[in-house]
Amino acid sequence: MLLAPGDVTRRRRKPLVLGAAALVLALGAAWATVGTTTVLGSTGAGDDDGRLLFSEACAQPVNLGQHDACVGEVQRLLARVGADIGVDSEFGPQTLRRVTAFQVLSGISPNGVVGEETKKALYEPKVRMTTWTPDKVRKRVREVFSEEPDHAVAIADCQSFLDPLHILPNTNGTRNWGLFQISDARLRELGGTPRKALDPEWNIQAAYRLWKSAKDFGDWPYCDRAYQNSPSASPSPSPSPSPSPSSRASATG
Template sequence: MPACPETERFGALLRSLKNRSGLSYEALAKKTGTAGSTLHRYCRGTSVPQDYGSVHRFATACGATPDELRTLHRQWALADAARTETGAVDAEAAVDAVDAVDAVDPADAVVVTGLVDSDRDVGDGDGDGDEEPEAVEVGPVRPVRQGRFRLDQFRQGRFRVVVIGAVVLTLGVSAWALTTDHPSSGKGAGGGSAADGRLLFSAACQPVVAMGQHDACVGEVQRLLHAKGADIDVDSDFGPQTLRRVTAFQVFTGLQPNGVVGGATKEALYTSNVRMTVWPPAKVRQHIRAVFTDAPDAAVAIADCQSFLDPLHILPNTNGTRNWGLFQISDLRLRELGGTPRQALDPEWNIRAAKRLWSKKRDFHDWPNCERAVKGAATTAPAR
């Protein structure tokens, strides 16, 4: 990937955290679940992960402060935007893809048809992850006579160049076709300027507005969200409240809920008819009590502890997952319940989903961090 200022600054931030922690790449790989060689490439600024989750895990493992996490999130957004805008795919990204291919049964990996996630890199196999990735050349691919690769040939790596070529081609096409919310999104709508009321598309605003930023462009994002009914302070400070509201807006509009305001989100903020008005706390309490007839006080206390009775409360976890809505239903529980983030932000659905979780054991074991909030309340049904 050609070096760019955003990517270099992103790598420099990661290197600073890594050096300060005193941890090796091997130790960080164990803590984060990402291969050491992949983390090494991130720190060198030669590769940018598509998902912020792996970055957050790395920074947390290194002991990053909340302010450092906000700065890192914004720099990752800028680096990711630069990557998706150029659609560049380098040989080192191909190493990530080939390592991922090598991790599965070769019989199932002959044809490469999708985008390969470098965060699932399995490393080089020696366990330390501190070494430089091997250089890979992607040259002309000679015709293959046989219709299928033989298993022994695949294992011996004779067709690695063919696989790399296919991955590079797939990555290039996918980066062009599947990219969402990058800076070029929305240009087809004519761009904009402060004069025509589209400040976010003017030269005064950066391609990506993200966590940790404090300026008039953040204020414009907040103003647009407030105009759609969102409960948000218009203070020009992109903090946790703005992050939650931006993410909720992206869910409502069907955009990738990454919490950063790129081109597609900017366009939607100006053109979408989405309304973000939610139930007031009094209505939330009333409905919780109506659903949790066996433990109404405890259920209200749990929801208040989890989300402050905010139906659009979204909390990111250190492993890249999120908790959603009134009862902060996790991604894992959401899949088990057959729900979606959009449903989880609907207070009616969220409350009834929480009741389903409660009904399994007739207690609030799914919310252990709020035990103090329900102290003295009847947390189980009365004896029958």
């Protein structure tokens, strides 16, 4: 059968139109696949790179009283930079002290809460939290407080358990810092900063200045009374020195 010229043209165009439509559908499917992969990749980035604190599970700030894997991750990261801390997933007073000390050393506002800035600093640390051992602290305190070495060591032990990074928050919002727990008010008088107060040498020297100005340990009344009421405060008939007393409160978390 002979076809008119117009019929031939229409017959030739039909496969072309169908081929173009198939190509559009194929490209659309490919684009949808790429788009889906991109979205999933960005959503799961926190999990994929192993940073638990940036995952959906730990999206909120980590803070005091919390007990979960997010706290355990904070503790693990603190231990990695040298902090003396247990990894029990319990955000108690000890974890609060270590988080606050890490923030001070890292130049972050020390609020004791693990927010975005602190999370990033924990994964990309620029500081170490290793510090003096109790034996080194005792030795240096005795050297500086040569007039009353036993008394001074007992005060520091009572105040901070000889922990240079010890930080104690007060009910009025102020804090005490370091070995001799120097208060915010005293810190300003002495021209110090929280970062300086966590330096054991600076803290010991600052405490000595306070003691020397009055020749007593009146800045630490509770611990001073505990020492005065202890057997070691009285002269001992034994030629060997008595061990320094320790008045300790329990520290958990």
